[in-house]
Amino acid sequence: MRKVTSLLPPFAAVLLLTACGSEQAGTPGAAAPASGTATTAPSVDGVRITSVTIPSGTPAPSSDEFSVHADPLPSRDSGISAAYEVTNTGTGALTYTILFDFTTDAGAVMGNSHETVRSVDPGATVRGTVRLGVPAPGASRVTRVKVSRVTKVPAAEAPPASGECPASGLRLTADDGDAAMGLRVVGLHLENCGKRDYPLDGYPLLELLDKDLAPVQGVRIVNGSGDISSGTGFDEPARPLVLKPGESASSGLMWRNTTESGAAVNVPYVRVRAQQGADPVTLTPHLDLGTTGKLAVRAWTRPSK
Structure with a gap:
């Protein structure tokens, strides 16, 4: 289940959740092919950004204690994506809801995405990728991807996914x-x-x-x-x-x-x-x-x- 909230006007940013690993946009005007750069961002309640992907030809990203940083990118298609992993160190299956922030260098949030990762078994690691699409004309450049908040509940007690009916009816x-x-x-x-x-x-x-x-x-x-x-x-x-x-x-x-x-x-x-x-x-x-x-x-x- 994906819930996307933009802090800009509705056309300001498009956030897409892809499958595990990195995918390139296949639409006209998309950024040039990009490559992922590993990071050392710390885990937040079992969720860690493992790499960022930026357009080829731009400087490699760096990271601080809280977020993953990429140098300023062209305004047409940011090309930013963040690969992340969720590791359950508990004793029961958990469902995670993660808030990812896409921010400027100064920390201003340009957009965010709530991603739900369901039924992660004890000891298991699940991987995914979050992508920032085309920003609005004149929007501030997004240079950081941050795990802002993590909530996790027992998988058997998690609210159902959209369109899903639990066994209870x-x-x-x-x-x-x-x-x-x-x-x-x-x-x-x-x-x-x-x-x-x-x-x-x-x-x-x-x-x-x-x-x-x-x-x-x-x-x-x-x-x-x-x-x-x-x-x-x-x-x-x-x-x-x-x-x-x-x-x-x-x-x-x-x-x-x-x-x-x-x-x-x-x-x-x-x-x-x-x-x-x-x-x-x-x-x-x-x-x-x-x-x-x-x-x-x-x-x-x-x-x-």
């Missing part, structure tokens, strides 16, 4: 959320992609997990708004639903990131069950709970039309 996902003046809301979405009706009543069940997937203590999970904010729909009572095949329900998480006395709490992972007895799905909403110690949950409802 339920597809549970989270959206990108919304933030305004310290108030945060992340939507949860449940789709019955199976062949049987699914009765649903109440609130999703949550377990908050830290970066090591261990339980987070000291945060109170409340059904409804918990007085965090009014007029959000979180105080609507739970009602029994029956999701027929193809139908969906929505819930949500709400919190404030207020920070006062004490240590701020950040929760990268949330293990979610649609209800008691349902299969768990581990999501990565990155909850910045501040020092509030409270997370509100909305009851399952049918999506607004």
